[in-house]
Amino acid sequence: MSYPYQIRSFEEYQVAYKKSVENPESFWEEIASNFKWHKKWDAVLNWNFNEPKVEWFKGGQLNITENCLDRWVEIQPNAPAIIWEANNPDEKDRTLTYKELHQQVGQFANVLKNNGARKGDRICIYMPMVPELAIAVLACARIGAIHSVVFGGFSAQSVSDRIQDAQCNIVITADGAFRGNKTIPLKSVIDEALITCPSIQKVIVLSRTGIAVSMMNERDTWWEDEMKKVADAPLCPAEIMDAEDMLFILYTSGSTGKPKGVVHTCGGYMVWTNYTFVNVFQYQSGQVHFCTADIGWVTGHSYIIYGPLSAGATTLMFEGIPTWPNAGRFWDIIEKHKVEILYTAPTAIRSLMAFGKDPIEGKDLSTLKVLGTVGEPINEEAWHWYDDNIGKNNSPIVDTWWQTETGGVLISNLAGVTKAKPSFATLPLPGVQPVLVDENGNEVSGNNVSGNLCIKFPWPGMLRSTYGDHERCRTTYFSTYKNLYFTGDGCLRDSDGDYRITGRVDDVLNVSGHRIGTAEVENAINMHSGVVESAVVGYHHDIKGQGIYAYVILNSMHTDEAHMRQDISQTVAKVIGAIAKPDKIQFVSGLPKTRSGKIMRRILRKIAEGETSNLGDTTTLLDPLIVEEIKNNKL
Numbered sequence: 001m002s003y004p005y006q007i008r009s010f011e012e013y014q015v016a017y018k019k020s021v022e023n024p025e026s027f028w029e030e031i032a033s034n035f036k037w038h039k040k041w042d043a044v045l046n047w048n049f050n051e052p053k054v055e056w057f058k059g060g061q062l063n064i065t066e067n068c069l070d071r072w073v074e075i076q077p078n079a080p081a082i083i084w085e086a087n088n089p090d091e092k093d094r095t096l097t098y099k100e101l102h103q104q105v106g107q108f109a110n111v112l113k114n115n116g117a118r119k120g121d122r123i124c125i126y127m128p129m130v131p132e133l134a135i136a137v138l139a140c141a142r143i144g145a146i147h148s149v150v151f152g153g154f155s156a157q158s159v160s161d162r163i164q165d166a167q168c169n170i171v172i173t174a175d176g177a178f179r180g181n182k183t184i185p186l187k188s189v190i191d192e193a194l195i196t197c198p199s200i201q202k203v204i205v206l207s208r209t210g211i212a213v214s215m216m217n218e219r220d221t222w223w224e225d226e227m228k229k230v231a232d233a234p235l236c237p238a239e240i241m242d243a244e245d246m247l248f249i250l251y252t253s254g255s256t257g258k259p260k261g262v263v264h265t266c267g268g269y270m271v272w273t274n275y276t277f278v279n280v281f282q283y284q285s286g287q288v289h290f291c292t293a294d295i296g297w298v299t300g301h302s303y304i305i306y307g308p309l310s311a312g313a314t315t316l317m318f319e320g321i322p323t324w325p326n327a328g329r330f331w332d333i334i335e336k337h338k339v340e341i342l343y344t345a346p347t348a349i350r351s352l353m354a355f356g357k358d359p360i361e362g363k364d365l366s367t368l369k370v371l372g373t374v375g376e377p378i379n380e381e382a383w384h385w386y387d388d389n390i391g392k393n394n395s396p397i398v399d400t401w402w403q404t405e406t407g408g409v410l411i412s413n414l415a416g417v418t419k420a421k422p423s424f425a426t427l428p429l430p431g432v433q434p435v436l437v438d439e440n441g442n443e444v445s446g447n448n449v450s451g452n453l454c455i456k457f458p459w460p461g462m463l464r465s466t467y468g469d470h471e472r473c474r475t476t477y478f479s480t481y482k483n484l485y486f487t488g489d490g491c492l493r494d495s496d497g498d499y500r501i502t503g504r505v506d507d508v509l510n511v512s513g514h515r516i517g518t519a520e521v522e523n524a525i526n527m528h529s530g531v532v533e534s535a536v537v538g539y540h541h542d543i544k545g546q547g548i549y550a551y552v553i554l555n556s557m558h559t560d561e562a563h564m565r566q567d568i569s570q571t572v573a574k575v576i577g578a579i580a581k582p583d584k585i586q587f588v589s590g591l592p593k594t595r596s597g598k599i600m601r602r603i604l605r606k607i608a609e610g611e612t613s614n615l616g617d618t619t620t621l622l623d624p625l626i627v628e629e630i631k632n633n634k635l
């Protein structure tokens, strides 16, 4: 099996890029024709960034699961589709061939229908990293239901917010999840969440950990029992979808308000994840691709499920964490399953670096051909450690820049095809037209420049809307600069024309590769009864990339500060999830505010970073003295 649109040399990249800019419609039409469609599209592309309206392959009819499953069952029924490695290395791994995965998806799609699911319904998935999670996702797509996967680390409150926003009618979950030496009670989180979610009719519960759960009459049912009921039924046929019908919603944090539901559609997303998977990683038939992300994040959607499976690849799913039972776990998995492609986050690399070389000793990593990183800027030290110790200077590293909103990779080198440069994502993929703009919205041209990163032309995988609130999509992404999609990232273009992402320019933090809005964390902290006000900023953290620094005003003096900190952290964990717990909480008597009441975050950011001078002009502050107090008590 080869991919006719796989770029194999720098010259081919240049030709493809040029064509994608000069003639985008015929470029994408040719690529899209490699997939299985029931009816061809009426138009390749309709767009304007003002509304915004973006339609790719409109009128085309397809089902993404036929492209991920049926197509491959015909060609390679016994090829492994999913290899699964359990949290506990002593538990047996599992392999599902394309034929088996197709069958399970077809059966579970019948289960969903039996439980009332219909095309267009929204279904919330809150599950551990087990093959049934991928089966659940694909079964939704099979029947045209819109999946909304929520990461298993989010709190009941967060799950509830997401279910309510999308008005889901079904939840698919498990009794619990194994993560390292912990067992996380997923079902009881769902029970708590559903108190405030009247739209939910059914909860389907997979048995994974065997922990005790409470099953509500009528509402709750076991996955295993439901599967038995459909064991002899014909497999569920694929629902015919329009290319622009919704495929999924995925919630992500922004600089203001609650997380928004990023909307992706069937056709463009399929083409984009497939095209980027095949080209960025230079996937060759038969290789084992190991993406270490959780399917609760976009990286898992695009590069564990849809990209690899639409390419007939073997995708490895890992239930556990890199440091349990020891820091050699990734390397054991690579050796055991002869992994060729490893795709992980800089934060994972940095945390493993901290264990030194011992965990790598004696591990056979010789099958590795391509390494990838995603989620945050990679510092040069981590890049070189990865290159020297894991790739043995023999595997190209792709530094892939993209976002939940972009559906798949936008800027990255292509493994072994275009050159890598430490800490640079390097060049845009064909179809991607990046521009840098200054604070006035003027394009900064030429090389050796920096600015805010925008994209000026649509690509097939881009978001179409934010669920239930299209205006929010417009104001968040398309109104800062006219006719441009604004990414929220700062970026520089060096003298070679290579792009380096420098990090968010808005109030979004990137903590261990997870996007967290400062406003969200502040809202959570402020829910604690002892808190009057708070301000949250990010600061450099050696392993997490960014840490969360919270300045908090209490409503009365508390003598036991340590206890108060724990309480506040607990509140944040309850409201958002443990991933958003502040690393540092400093109690202050006031916050630096302008006369109009605006918190001067710039100053707070500098103090959190340990700067004591150069705080800028503080004379416009309501109470300049407060800066001194905060500085003197910095943690």
Ligand code: WTA
Residues within 6 Å of the ligand: 252, 297, 298, 299, 373, 374, 375, 376, 377, 378, 399, 400, 401, 402, 403, 404, 405, 425, 487, 488, 489, 501, 502, 503, 504, 510, 513, 514, 515
């Ligand atoms: C950051 C994750 C530098 C960036 C796929 C972006 C990166 C945000 C890189 C999106 C990279 C992602 N280099 N920064 N290679 N990849 N980012 O939505 O700030 O969880 O805006 O998507 O992560 O995070 P999200």
